[in-house]
Amino acid sequence: MNGNSGLHINVRGIVQGVGFRPFVYKLAQGLDLKGWVRNTSAGVDIELDGSQEALTRFMQSLRGEAPPLAKITEIKTTKRSPNGYGNFEIKQSLAVADAFQPVSADVAICPDCLRELFDPADRHYRYPFVNCTNCGPRFTIIKDLPYDRPLTTMAEFAMCTACAHEYQDPTDRRYHAQPVSCPECGPQIWLEIGGETIRDQEEALKRVRAWIAAGEIAAVKGLGGFHLACDATNADAVRRLRERKARPDKPLAVMLADTAAVRRHCLANEFELATLHDTRRPILIVQRNPESNIATEVGPGQQTLGVMLPYTPLHTMLMERAEGISDAWVMTSGNRSDEPILIDNEEARQQLAGIATAFLMHDRPIQARCDDSVMRVKPKTQALIPIRRGRGFAPAPIDLSWDSHPMLAAGAELKNTFCLAKGKFAFPSQHIGDLGNYETLQAYEAAIAHFERLLRIKPRALAYDLHPDYLSSRYALKRAQQDVIPAIGVQHHHAHIAACMAEHGLPSNSSVIGLAFDGTGFGTDGTIWGGEVLVASYVGFERAFHLTTIALPGGDLAVRQPWRQALAWLGKLGMEEERDLPALKGISETEIAAVKRQLQSGVNTPLTSSMGRLFDAVAALIGLRREVNYEGQAAIELENLVDLYESNAYHFEITESEFNARSVIAAVVADLRAGTPAGKIAARFHNGLTALVLELCTTLRKRTGLKEVTLSGGVWQNMTLLSSVMVGLQAAGFQVLTHHQVPANDGGISLGQAAVAQHTLIK
Ligand code: ZN
Numbered sequence: 001m002n003g004n005s006g007l008h009i010n011v012r013g014i015v016q017g018v019g020f021r022p023f024v025y026k027l028a029q030g031l032d033l034k035g036w037v038r039n040t041s042a043g044v045d046i047e048l049d050g051s052q053e054a055l056t057r058f059m060q061s062l063r064g065e066a067p068p069l070a071k072i073t074e075i076k077t078t079k080r081s082p083n084g085y086g087n088f089e090i091k092q093s094l095a096v097a098d099a100f101q102p103v104s105a106d107v108a109i110c111p112d113c114l115r116e117l118f119d120p121a122d123r124h125y126r127y128p129f130v131n132c133t134n135c136g137p138r139f140t141i142i143k144d145l146p147y148d149r150p151l152t153t154m155a156e157f158a159m160c161t162a163c164a165h166e167y168q169d170p171t172d173r174r175y176h177a178q179p180v181s182c183p184e185c186g187p188q189i190w191l192e193i194g195g196e197t198i199r200d201q202e203e204a205l206k207r208v209r210a211w212i213a214a215g216e217i218a219a220v221k222g223l224g225g226f227h228l229a230c231d232a233t234n235a236d237a238v239r240r241l242r243e244r245k246a247r248p249d250k251p252l253a254v255m256l257a258d259t260a261a262v263r264r265h266c267l268a269n270e271f272e273l274a275t276l277h278d279t280r281r282p283i284l285i286v287q288r289n290p291e292s293n294i295a296t297e298v299g300p301g302q303q304t305l306g307v308m309l310p311y312t313p314l315h316t317m318l319m320e321r322a323e324g325i326s327d328a329w330v331m332t333s334g335n336r337s338d339e340p341i342l343i344d345n346e347e348a349r350q351q352l353a354g355i356a357t358a359f360l361m362h363d364r365p366i367q368a369r370c371d372d373s374v375m376r377v378k379p380k381t382q383a384l385i386p387i388r389r390g391r392g393f394a395p396a397p398i399d400l401s402w403d404s405h406p407m408l409a410a411g412a413e414l415k416n417t418f419c420l421a422k423g424k425f426a427f428p429s430q431h432i433g434d435l436g437n438y439e440t441l442q443a444y445e446a447a448i449a450h451f452e453r454l455l456r457i458k459p460r461a462l463a464y465d466l467h468p469d470y471l472s473s474r475y476a477l478k479r480a481q482q483d484v485i486p487a488i489g490v491q492h493h494h495a496h497i498a499a500c501m502a503e504h505g506l507p508s509n510s511s512v513i514g515l516a517f518d519g520t521g522f523g524t525d526g527t528i529w530g531g532e533v534l535v536a537s538y539v540g541f542e543r544a545f546h547l548t549t550i551a552l553p554g555g556d557l558a559v560r561q562p563w564r565q566a567l568a569w570l571g572k573l574g575m576e577e578e579r580d581l582p583a584l585k586g587i588s589e590t591e592i593a594a595v596k597r598q599l600q601s602g603v604n605t606p607l608t609s610s611m612g613r614l615f616d617a618v619a620a621l622i623g624l625r626r627e628v629n630y631e632g633q634a635a636i637e638l639e640n641l642v643d644l645y646e647s648n649a650y651h652f653e654i655t656e657s658e659f660n661a662r663s664v665i666a667a668v669v670a671d672l673r674a675g676t677p678a679g680k681i682a683a684r685f686h687n688g689l690t691a692l693v694l695e696l697c698t699t700l701r702k703r704t705g706l707k708e709v710t711l712s713g714g715v716w717q718n719m720t721l722l723s724s725v726m727v728g729l730q731a732a733g734f735q736v737l738t739h740h741q742v743p744a745n746d747g748g749i750s751l752g753q754a755a756v757a758q759h760t761l762i763k
Pocket residue numbers: 109110111112113114130131132133134135136
């Protein structure tokens with residue numbers, strides 16, 4: 001072959017299920033290159049014969065023009081003598097033992113498929129499962145790699161001639177789109193209602209839409225699980241859903257029909273609008289438009305709404321505009337309170353029977369359960385803050401700045417995720433949930449098995465939280481014994497800080513000032529930590545400052561009933577007899593006496609330095625919340641109250657290694673007595689914390705020379721506090737790192753555990 005060269009290329013990253021091979025095919029054809037391309041379980045392999053010039057152009061385009069959903073992390077090339085290929089072809093996929101490569105997350109319906117969905121001339125017209133190489137289900141239907149139809153839950157649907165033709169044509173948008181299907185050959189929907197099964201698609205859609213419009217509740221099978229749906233503008237319907245689901249106040253997600261509906265119900269800026277439309281379609285927490293007629297019951301005590309746009313063709317059709325059909329539907333996880341989102345038709349029928357009165361079903365099995373992701377946009381920036389990482393994001397990897405052993409980090413107890421790591425990647429799982437019940441534990445173990453199989457990671461070390469009662473810790477310790485591999489306990493707040501360091505790619509030898517503020521974490525001294533200022537590296541930490549501990553009378557009960565924490569503070573100040581304070585009004589003498597006994601005896605009264613509990617106490621003191629029914633409720637409502645024009649601040653007393661809130665509580669009570677509005681009290685508390693953080697960081701910078709501050713822990717989901725602390729620290733010359741890839745809450749813990757465990761192993 002005169003003047004020809006040969007080249008072998010191995011591409012790694014998210015390169016399967018994203019139209020990568022057709023892209024390579026067209027590129028090679030256009031440059032008159034011969035050879036082949038194929039998927040392997042380690043990535044994509046390409047073999048080329050051609051002129052040197054064409055090969056060079058190929059490499060440039062490979063990097064620069066890859067399809068939008070592809071994420072190339074590595075390209076390896078090997079020069080070869082030409083093989084004398086006569087054409088360019090796409091070869092059958094190849095499984096490579098032990099190799100692993102990232103799996104694409106699910107992708108929202110693309111503009112082309114959307115157009116076909118509503119084009120009467122197209123054969124995909126009104127087909128609720130239309131998809132192509134640029135969109136559709138991925139992670140939730142993949143059983144194993146390489147990503148080919150027989151290894152997905154689409155295996156049971158044989159393609160019709162028309163679909164097979166598109167699937168096999170390298171120039172078609174559906175070339176090797178594994179979930180490709182049409183009304184002839186693919187999954188179908190049906191409605192189960194009042195003992196009847198309606199198989200006719202249009203009739204089923206019509207009936208379920210009318211059902212919702214009439215104020216009823218429907219279960220809708222979606223992409224990563226079931227939703228419970230009702231009209232968000234119907235207060236009775238929302239109340240009924242809350243009662244049946246035993247979910248009194250926690251905000252419910254709302255699906256809005258389209259951009260016009262977003263504008264009508266929300267005050268979203270351009271970046272927020274773009275985020276709502278992006279291919280990951282998260283639930284975004286945005287300001288509520290005061291003009292919106294969405295029932296306040298959707299988010300009691302909130303000025304925000306958690307909204308998303310339809311992300312599958314089915315959702316798009318469900319929410320199609322029509323007279324009498326609401327443009328805002330509650331779409332909350334289809335589960336009973338605190339249990340995992342349901343994915344199986346029969347389980348949904350049984351478990352949601354007391355909640356939903358109609359079931360919109362389909363017959364495409366869900367392999368991986370995956371809740372909707374919840375995000376918000378950091379004020380005045382274009383940065384996403386993950387609150388819950390699920391559909392659209394998982395199982396995308398996070399790049400590590402080190403080479404990791406094959407590792408499993410078990411995560412925490414609440415808002416659990418686990419994390420697998422290997423080589424340069426960490427793979428935090430989708431949101432699993434609170435591990436407090438048997439069903440969630442089952443889902444946790446199933447998800448771990450699925451991740452390990454998909455990613456070809458067999459852990460050779462385990463990381464877990466020091467809390468002996470976390471089910472994740474027990475799982476890790478049991479597994480360490482079974483597999484005979486090391487298990488490394490990682491302190492909760494150290495894990496929080498390490499997670500933030502890791503997602504920012506800080507190198508192995510880094511040290512930071514870490515502000516780990518959250519509700520609860522097991523300390524190394526037997527107390528419950530949560531207001532922690534650490535000087536931390538990946539290997540270890542020094543607890544430089546912490547909130548002075550206070551008794552938590554009744555333990556978990558005090559978490560649900562913040563007035564108990566308020567009473568503990570009043571006791572410290574000798575004010576426990578001031579029963580007219582809002583925190584104690586209406587609480588019976590018996591209950592107060594019981595708490596006082598606990599405070600005296602210390603029975604079932606752990607000590608805590610928790611920042612979350614301090615927010616609770618202040619919220620209770622001003623009468624905002626004596627009891628809560630979801631984690632962080634008091635703090636969220638306190639933030640909502642903040643009067644942004646107030647500049648005064650409460651003062652914390654700082655000693656050698658502690659900061660004491662006694663003076664803050666005393667000032668709150670004095671302000672209450674003086675009739676200061678609650679909004680000002682809430683603001684002075686927030687301002688006081690900002691001043692405290694600034695002072696502590698300045699002290700530590702003098703002591704250690706460190707300028708990098710990482711903020712982690714659930715308290716940093718408070719945007720008011722986060723914004724003012726960032727402004728203050730940056731003005732003082734600090735570099736501030738916050739979470740953008742994993743949540744600041746305990747959903748981020750597993751990544752931090754993996755980071756700490758790796759560095760402990762190689763220490
Ligand atoms: Zn598409």
